[in-house]
Structures are given as structure tokens and as C-alpha cells.
Amino acid sequence: MxxxxxxxxxxxxxxxxxxxxxxxxxxxxxxxxxxxxxxxxxxxxxxxxxxxxxxxxxxxxxxxxxxxxxxxxxxxxxxxxxxxxxxxxxxxxxxxxxxxxxxxxxxxxxxxxxITDRREREWHLQRQNERLTEFADLLAHDLRTPLAVTSGHLELAAEELSVERINAARDGLGRLESIIEDLRTATRDGALAADEQAVDIADVATTAWTHVETDSAVLEPPPPILIEADPKRLLRLFENVFANAVTHGPERNERAADEKDRSDATEITVRIVPTPDGFAIEDDGRGIAPDERERVFEPGASRAADGTGFGLYIVRTIAEAHGWTVRVTTGEHGGARFEFDIDADTAC
CATH class of the missing domain: 3.30.450.20 (PAS domain)
Incomplete structure (x- = not known):
């Protein structure tokens, strides 16, 4: 005994x-x-x-x-x-x-x-379900306007055979396609990151830059930063932040005083820097006002006439799917700075 x-x-x-x-x-x-x-x-x-x-x-x-x-x-x-x-x-x-x-x-x-990890996973799933509900509410509103405009232009084009109206219809359809693609991306990438592996941010960022229409913008060579992440979702995150920086960068006449300088000026420079808690992506563009910094992550928020309003919403969704947080501050040169805080267990 x-x-x-x-x-x-x-x-x-x-x-x-x-x-x-x-x-x-x-x-x-x-x-x-x-x-x-x-x-x-x-x-x-x-x-x-x-x-x-x-x-x-x-x-x-x-x-x-x-x-x-x-x-x-x-x-x-x-x-x-x-x-x-x-x-x-x-x-x-x-x-x-x-x-x-x-x-x-x-x-x-x-x-x-x-059961800490289990509750955290459940919290993430709940957040994703809430976001899908938001998408359902926004979908009808955001698709109704371009559809109505496109239908109207096509009806008139059929009567008048107007090239201008046909081009306007094509623009409307292009915007509709962008909205649908961003919606599909957000719902697909909104799932928990399932393929996390060792990733060098420098490699992912360099590839993402080639996927974005950057015009004369410049990406400074990023330093190697090793983290655990889903490469495909991380690529989309960088693409969206880069696109936001270029889209909302300064006009050329804000950077140069005469026509010669305007023709040679670089519109914006984007940098990636390591931080004590993760990494940051910053630019030297217009920046984001303090009272706008939380709203920019909301679905449907866009300051660009041709923006879908889902780019930064997707960025936050992907970050949270990895267990990270993201916030906007002011960059070293006055532009926008997106800071990603990574859980201590995520860094390599």
C-alpha cells in the first residue's frame, strides 16, 4: 500500500x-x-x-x-x-x-x-466571425453605387455609342472588381494564420514592392528581420501598406517648386525598420492625422476617390490573425508609420 x-x-x-x-x-x-x-x-x-x-x-x-x-x-x-x-x-x-x-x-x-491559448484562439475566431458580419452589411452598400452607375452608363452608351460613356462604364466595373477582390482577400486572409514558418521580412517586403504600382516611389533596402508568420498573408499585408503609402503620398507640387524639379522628384520613400516589439513600415508622405488613425482600419474607410476602403482593414485582420497588434503613429520624416507589435513567442 x-x-x-x-x-x-x-x-x-x-x-x-x-x-x-x-x-x-x-x-x-x-x-x-x-x-x-x-x-x-x-x-x-x-x-x-x-x-x-x-x-x-x-x-x-x-x-x-x-x-x-x-x-x-x-x-x-x-x-x-x-x-x-x-x-x-x-x-x-x-x-x-x-x-x-x-x-x-x-x-x-x-x-x-x-486554457489560455485555447481561449485566445476562440477570441480570434469570434473576431473573424464579427468581421464577416460587417462585410455582409457593407457589401450591399458598397456594391450598389458602382453597379447603378455602370448600368446607367451602359444604357446610354447603347443608345449613343459614346466612347466616353463606355470608358466610364469600364471604370465602374474596374472599381467593382477591386472591391470584390478585396472582399475575397479579407475573408480568405481573415482566417487564423495556418502556415506559419520562419520568414525574413526583407524578402517578403521586396517581393511585395514589385506587386504594387509604385510609380516613382522608392523602397529603401529593408534590413533582415526574422519572424514566424504565414508568408502568403504577410505578403498581402505588405502589399496593402505599400499601396496605401503610394496612393496617399504627396502630390508632386507639394515636393517641388518648379516644373524641372517636379519632373525629377521622388514622390515618396518607404522604409522598414526593426523595433523592440517587432517591426514598422513608415514613409515620408502626408501622414495620418491623430483623429483618423483608428478610423483608417475600419472597413470601407478610404481617402482616395478610387480606393475600396478595405486595404488597411485587411492589414489589421492579417495582423490580428497572427496574434499581433498594429497602430499608426508619425514616421521619422513626418509621414505615416505602421507599427506591428509581435507576441514574444513569435519572434525567431
Missing amino acids: EDQCRVLAAAVETLDDVFYVYDADGKLAYWNTRLNELFDLTDSELSGTEPTEFFVADDREAVEVALEEVFESGQTTVEARAETTEGVVTFELSGRLLTADDGTVQGFSGVGRD
Whole structure:
């Protein structure tokens, strides 16, 4: 019997989860060393503690309700967050009543399982579903106008055989095609990044630059920055940020005073720089006003007459699918700067 107890105790110590036993008074009586590691507490400091003491204030009420439930119904399950040596962890906590042969309640035992990653994945999926709903609402509005204009021009063109009206109809159809393509991209790239691998940002950015109509804009040779990312989605992210920089760059007459300078002037320069938390893409264009910096990521927002308004929305969607955040600030030369903060586990 003694050997069996030793084997059982050794098995409990191999668990990645927290194992605990509370007595009939709801005081901690037995636990594995995983609990010591997560809270950096000694055995004497842990002995006799109550369940609520481990968790953040907002979740303690739920733990108290679960504690009552396990003594009343014999079992319980609850989720609660705790500040641990590994950061804030979301636990799924179980509890089952322990009774003696005569039915006397001796306490309860259970397991605390780290479900932080699972909850984060679920949050991302929820965000993507919300965005698909937004697309459904925007689709009718954004497609109705170019369709109506195109239909009108085509009807008149059929009557007048006007080249001007036919070209206008073609422009309308081209804009419609752009909107549909961006919608397809956003829904496709809105899924969780599924093919993450080691990627050099310099390679992806250089390729993306060749996919964008940059005119006389210049991309400074990017430095090597190694991260874990989905290459296809990252390529789309860079394409959209570059297109935004070029589209919203300064007019030539804002950069040069005379006709000769205007003919030789570079419209905009784009740079990629490493940051302590990831990387940034910045330009020396007009920049984005502080009160516009959050709105530019909203679906349908565009300052360009021929823009679809989904470019930066897609950028944010791809970033969040990787678990990153993106924000707009002011670049070194006064233009727009898009800063991407990457989770510490994502960097190579």
C-alpha cells in the first residue's frame, strides 16, 4: 500500500496541470509542485490557503460560487484568471467531492488546466466571425453605387455609342472588381494564420514592392528581420501598406517648386525598420492625422476617390490573425508609420 501511494504521488508530480486537494473547510491540504512553480510560494505559504486567494479580483466571485456548488452537488467546473510566474493564465478548474465510506465529507479534489491559448484562439475566431458580419452589411452598400452607375452608363452608351460613356462604364466595373477582390482577400486572409514558418521580412517586403504600382516611389533596402508568420498573408499585408503609402503620398507640387524639379522628384520613400516589439513600415508622405488613425482600419474607410476602403482593414485582420497588434503613429520624416507589435513567442 505504501508503495502504491509513492507511485501515485510521483505520477501526480509529472502533471503539467495543477493538482489540488482541499479539506472539508475549503482549505488547501495537498497539491503538486506545479502550484509552487506557478505562484512562487513555499509549501508552508500554500498550506491552508483558500481557493479564491489565487485568482484576480474580478474572477473570485465565480470561484466562490463553484466552491459552494462542489459541496452542494458533488462536482463543479469554473474558469478563472490568475497572475502567475508565467504571466496571466486562464485556468479551467474542476472539483469533485471527496467522501469517506460512511458518507462524511472530507473535502474535494481537482485539476487546474491552463486554457489560455485555447481561449485566445476562440477570441480570434469570434473576431473573424464579427468581421464577416460587417462585410455582409457593407457589401450591399458598397456594391450598389458602382453597379447603378455602370448600368446607367451602359444604357446610354447603347443608345449613343459614346466612347466616353463606355470608358466610364469600364471604370465602374474596374472599381467593382477591386472591391470584390478585396472582399475575397479579407475573408480568405481573415482566417487564423495556418502556415506559419520562419520568414525574413526583407524578402517578403521586396517581393511585395514589385506587386504594387509604385510609380516613382522608392523602397529603401529593408534590413533582415526574422519572424514566424504565414508568408502568403504577410505578403498581402505588405502589399496593402505599400499601396496605401503610394496612393496617399504627396502630390508632386507639394515636393517641388518648379516644373524641372517636379519632373525629377521622388514622390515618396518607404522604409522598414526593426523595433523592440517587432517591426514598422513608415514613409515620408502626408501622414495620418491623430483623429483618423483608428478610423483608417475600419472597413470601407478610404481617402482616395478610387480606393475600396478595405486595404488597411485587411492589414489589421492579417495582423490580428497572427496574434499581433498594429497602430499608426508619425514616421521619422513626418509621414505615416505602421507599427506591428509581435507576441514574444513569435519572434525567431
